Amino acid sequence: MTTTGVDKKELEFPKLADQDGQVHRKASTFRSSISSDPNSEFPAEKDRYVVYINLGCPWAHRVNILLHLKGLTSIIPIIVADCQLVPNGWSFTGDDGSATADPLYGFKHLRDLYLKADPEYTGRYTVPCLWDKKKETVVNNESSEILRMLYTEFDAFVPEDRRESVRPLFPKHLQKEIEEMNEWVYDTVNNGVYKVGFATTQAAYEEHLHTLFASLDRLEEHLEQPGHSPFLFGHHITEADIRLFTTLIRFDVAYVTIFKCNLKMIRYDYPRLHDWLRKVYWDEGEESNGGAFQKTTYFDIIKKGYVLASKAPNAIIPAGPLHAILPL
Numbered sequence: 001m002t003t004t005g006v007d008k009k010e011l012e013f014p015k016l017a018d019q020d021g022q023v024h025r026k027a028s029t030f031r032s033s034i035s036s037d038p039n040s041e042f043p044a045e046k047d048r049y050v051v052y053i054n055l056g057c058p059w060a061h062r063v064n065i066l067l068h069l070k071g072l073t074s075i076i077p078i079i080v081a082d083c084q085l086v087p088n089g090w091s092f093t094g095d096d097g098s099a100t101a102d103p104l105y106g107f108k109h110l111r112d113l114y115l116k117a118d119p120e121y122t123g124r125y126t127v128p129c130l131w132d133k134k135k136e137t138v139v140n141n142e143s144s145e146i147l148r149m150l151y152t153e154f155d156a157f158v159p160e161d162r163r164e165s166v167r168p169l170f171p172k173h174l175q176k177e178i179e180e181m182n183e184w185v186y187d188t189v190n191n192g193v194y195k196v197g198f199a200t201t202q203a204a205y206e207e208h209l210h211t212l213f214a215s216l217d218r219l220e221e222h223l224e225q226p227g228h229s230p231f232l233f234g235h236h237i238t239e240a241d242i243r244l245f246t247t248l249i250r251f252d253v254a255y256v257t258i259f260k261c262n263l264k265m266i267r268y269d270y271p272r273l274h275d276w277l278r279k280v281y282w283d284e285g286e287e288s289n290g291g292a293f294q295k296t297t298y299f300d301i302i303k304k305g306y307v308l309a310s311k312a313p314n315a316i317i318p319a320g321p322l323h324a325i326l327p328l
């Protein structure tokens, strides 16, 4: 896919930082669940749900990876919006992998779907956004919950060898450890890069920068411990790998330069994290169902999305690093 340059459509990004210069991410609003129970409010069905994403967003990337990993892309189709945020939110433009219009209603903006679901809605129009075609509403717009419900509730639609019962992303004996890691990785790494990149005071920037790198050091130490390679919790990919991957694959190419997360780089300063990242990215075997991570990563779109989001005055997309990811 080719990326278009920045044409400076209406460059306006809703402010993430509050008055105190800090990013306080608001909780997602739609929090219903799909269930494998056919009598539930949102039962798992084929051709009933779609998920809206864009190809730059790390939260949406989690869901894109999951659908590829579980072989669910024909059960829950993905609808891609432009990676460039305009005042009315994400739009469908035909650029950078985006649909030219929303295929369900012909809408030009994701906002229109949120308002169709709830005309009184005043929250942000975020991706990922899981939509129910039957009830014509947003089921859920919180990536961590979408991720989990898609791999637990759709097992009947997943090819047998990829089901949770056979190849779990959240194995019973690791659940406590994965939950614990999710908590600090979310706060200081996944969301941490945003707290650094969108800080509007020097103090907020520095505070979160050091917290972020302390957590990367902690992840490097985690990978040194027995049973923590090649993936975070051993020989198989788990939910924790998906959640960390979408942040770390953006690190050297976008966060270091555009978000000024620049104390260190993954490729030069974190040998174990670098091995882990390359292993996950380049895997084309069974663990990744033939390359789910690589196939869903669009480096040029990621860089472009962040340049626009950070309101860099000249909107120039950094060309480097020379290799977005190094070979194994």
Ligand SMILES: N[C@@H](CCC(=O)N[C@@H](CS)C(=O)NCC(=O)O)C(=O)O
Residues within 6 Å of the ligand: 014, 028, 056, 057, 058, 059, 060, 085, 089, 124, 125, 126, 127, 128, 141, 142, 143, 144
């Ligand atoms: N907690 C949410 C965050 C999602 C989110 O913030 N997505 C960004 C894109 S990376 C978005 O849609 N932002 C639009 C806005 O805030 O107006 C999740 O994990 O799903």
